[in-house]
Amino acid sequence: MIFIPNRASRVAIASFLVAAGVFFGIRTYQAPIVEMYEPVYARGREMPIFYVRTERKACALTFDISWGEKMPEKVLDILKEQGVKATFFLSGPWASRHRNLVKRIINDGHELASHGHDHVNLSEYSKEEIADNIRQAGNILTNLSGATLRYFRPPNGDYDDIVVLTARELGYETVIWSVDSIDWKNPGVSYIVQRVSGLVFPGAIVLFHASDSAPQTPEALPLVIENLRSAGYELVTLGQLMEMGTPARDDPRGRPRSELPGS
Numbered sequence: 001m002i003f004i005p006n007r008a009s010r011v012a013i014a015s016f017l018v019a020a021g022v023f024f025g026i027r028t029y030q031a032p033i034v035e036m037y038e039p040v041y042a043r044g045r046e047m048p049i050f051y052v053r054t055e056r057k058a059c060a061l062t063f064d065i066s067w068g069e070k071m072p073e074k075v076l077d078i079l080k081e082q083g084v085k086a087t088f089f090l091s092g093p094w095a096s097r098h099r100n101l102v103k104r105i106i107n108d109g110h111e112l113a114s115h116g117h118d119h120v121n122l123s124e125y126s127k128e129e130i131a132d133n134i135r136q137a138g139n140i141l142t143n144l145s146g147a148t149l150r151y152f153r154p155p156n157g158d159y160d161d162i163v164v165l166t167a168r169e170l171g172y173e174t175v176i177w178s179v180d181s182i183d184w185k186n187p188g189v190s191y192i193v194q195r196v197s198g199l200v201f202p203g204a205i206v207l208f209h210a211s212d213s214a215p216q217t218p219e220a221l222p223l224v225i226e227n228l229r230s231a232g233y234e235l236v237t238l239g240q241l242m243e244m245g246t247p248a249r250d251d252p253r254g255r256p257r258s259e260l261p262g263s
Contacts, residue, residue: 046164047249048174052203053261054245058234059204061086062177064115064153065094068212072101075210075218080108082225087238088210089115089153092137095144102144111237113151114138114172121158130166138170151175151238175238177207178252181224183214192220197227201252202262203245205238 052060063086065072079086088105090112095102105112116122117136125133134152141149152172154163164174179199181192196206208217228235236244252260 046161047251048159048164048176049205049247049249050176050251050253051178051201051205051248051261052241052245053248054203054241056234056244057202057232057262058236058241058244059179059200059202059206059228060236060238060241061206061208062089062113062153062175062238063087063208063210064089065210066091066115066119066155067094069098069101071212071214071217072098072210075208075221076101076104076108076110078218078221078225079110082222084225084235085109085111085237085240086235087111087113087151089113089151090137090141091115091119091155092117092140095137096140099144102141106145106147111239112141112145112147112149113153113175113238114141114149115153116155119155121156122154122163123158123160127162127166130163131170134167134170134172138172153177173247175205176251178204179206180253181206181208181217181220183217183220184209184211186214186216189216189220189223192216193223193227196224197231200228200231200233201260202233203241203248205241 061084063075065088088110090102090105092114102112114134114137117133117140120133122130122133138149148171150171150173152167152174153176154167154174157176159174159176167174178201179196181196183192200206208214208221210217225235257263
């Protein structure tokens with residue numbers, strides 16, 4: 001009989017191996033962060049921003065980065081070739097380890113935003129721990145860029161009232177997304193392109209990744225940009241999109257196409 005450990009067993013085994021490595025002086029392998037972006041629906045009254053109500057046919061491409069250095073370079077090259085400005089949600093540890101890439105994001109004219117520090121589901125933590133997570137990442141990103149960051153996307157898109165309120169107290173608006181490219185699942189280039197092209201609407205905030213866990217993004221991105229432009233969309237940063245209308249806090253994910261803005 002083959003034993004297949006459940007999630008709790010896998011966590012316990014991994015913790016034991018890490019502890020053993022520390023005790024015996026063995027260098028342990030640091031597994032890459034894999035984003036788990038299953039939609040988190042309303043958990044209270046304090047809602048994040050999902051899209052912008054606007055009459056302009058515009059949308060914002062946003063990219064989360066938590067680990068890796070191959071895909072960020074490729075994504076930045078494509079955006080530069082296409083003349084597109086986007087918004088990058090960076091985790092604190094990644095930004096600290098890849099300062100040259102952070103500088104390139106800034107020098108290329110893109111917008112910086114926070115993706116938090118420790119990559120955990122913040123709704124499971126206390127208000128003090130949530131504040132510490134957000135504050136750590138914010139300090140790193142501000143010191144590297146010299147800019148005041150306005151937007152925060154919690155790891156895994158996980159939030160509740162306390163997360164949204166705590167971020168706001170620290171000067172951030174919590175931003176989720178209205179269109180998930182699902183590039184983190186690596187469903188195939190054609191699927192990513194068709195999904196984004198079919199779900200986008202005026203004021204949409206589109207989620208991509210520029211992490212090494214999403215290797216299909218660089219191939220899909222030029223085709224997505226071509227389709228959106230052919231459909232008449234302006235591709236702007238999140239901050240620019242916010243200036244075109246009113247931030248919307250009603251979650252559009254899962255709604256019929258007929259109920260989405262611009263339909």
